[in-house]
Amino acid sequence: MKSLASFTAFLTGLCCMVLCLCSCGNARQNKKAVDQDTLRLMQKTQAELAACVERCRSAATESKDKEILLALANSQQILADRHETIITILLKKYKFDRISTASYSIEMDPRTLVHAPLDEYKDFLAKADPQKILPEILIALEITNKVLESDMAIETLINADSEEPVEGDFYLCPICGQLTLMVPEGNCPVCASDKDRIIKLQDGELPPRNEESFISASQ
Numbered sequence: 427m428k429s430l431a432s433f434t435a436f437l438t439g440l441c442c443m444v445l446c447l448c449s450c451g452n453a454r455q456n457k458k459a460v461d462q463d464t465l466r467l468m469q470k471t472q473a474e475l476a477a478c479v480e481r482c483r484s485a486a487t488e489s490k491d492k493e494i495l496l497a498l499a500n501s502q503q504i505l506a507d508r509h510e511t512i513i514t515i516l517l518k519k520y521k522f523d524r525i526s527t528a529s530y531s532i533e534m535d536p537r538t539l540v541h542a543p544l545d546e547y548k549d550f551l552a553k554a555d556p557q558k559i560l561p562e563i564l565i566a567l568e569i570t571n572k573v574l575e576s577d578m579a580i581e582t583l584i585n586a587d588s589e590e591p592v593e594g595d596f597y598l599c600p601i602c603g604q605l606t607l608m609v610p611e612g613n614c615p616v617c618a619s620d621k622d623r624i625i626k627l628q629d630g631e632l633p634p635r636n637e638e639s640f641i642s643a644s645q
Contacts, residue, residue, distance in 0.1 A: 464563065465516060467546060468509055469524075471570065475506035486630070490591040491584045496630025497596040497605055501577050504603030505570050512566055547571045572616045573603045580605060596627040 482499035486492040517524055547567050554564060583592045594607045602617035610621050625632060 462522070464550070464559070465513070465522060467550065468513055468516075468563075468566075471547070472506055472509035472513060475502050475509065479503050479506060490589065492591075493596065493627075493630040494580065494584060494592045497598065497627050498577055498581060500598055500627065500630070500632055501573060501603045501605040504598075504600065505573060508566055508603075509570070512562060544571060544574055569602050569616055573605075576616075577605060580607065583607075596630060597624050598627055598632070599624050600632070 479499045479502050482495045482502070486495035486499070489495055513524075516522065548571060551564070551567055551571065554567075556564060595609070597606045597608070597610055598604070599614040599617065599619055600623065601619040602614060604614050604616040610624050613619060613621050614624060627633075
């Protein structure tokens with residue numbers, strides 16, 4: 427009986443130790459869970475990116491710079507789609523309720539076609555602790571920050587006072603959305619995707635696919 431009691435006490439202690447270790451492990455995992463403020467920032471950005479895509483496409487219908495506006499729209503569409511995918515996964519994984527973006531005021535200068543909270547992203551990235559935030563989120567925010575800065579530099583080429591359109595070939599990385607005005611000499615400077623994946627746009631648009639996507643084919 428005494429040996430049985432000792433064995434029972436040993437098992438109880440062992441279980442407590444395992445539970446303690448599990449709790450510590452969960453605590454470490456929870457440190458990398460996304461918080462509501464970060465999720466709200468991503469949702470706000472996704473809404474603004476989607477608005478920018480529509481704004482660029484709308485402006486392109488009556489602009490001499492139609493090609494560059496459509497190129498910018500395609501670049502930002504990739505960013506908006508990535509944000510939407512990550513947000514959907516986070517909402518499902520962490521059981522968050524979707525934050526309404528209807529209250530966000532997407533007010534932009536009529537001359538500004540590229541707009542996103544770059545200052546907020548830069549501030550977030552400057553303070554982000556990689557030990558306490560999911561790497562997927564850090565990567566998404568860093569890519570968005572770099573691509574939008576590049577897009578805004580390209581946007582400055584549009585001159586409303588000139589009757590001549592911006593000339594040149596536009597190249598788009600379909601992985602991250604990086605847009606360039608020249609043939610890339612190497613891999614994508616933002617996401618390091620192979621240079622063979624970078625696509626030459628046709629009149630600002632992605633060329634039609636040669637074959638149907640397996641995703642659309644299954645629907």
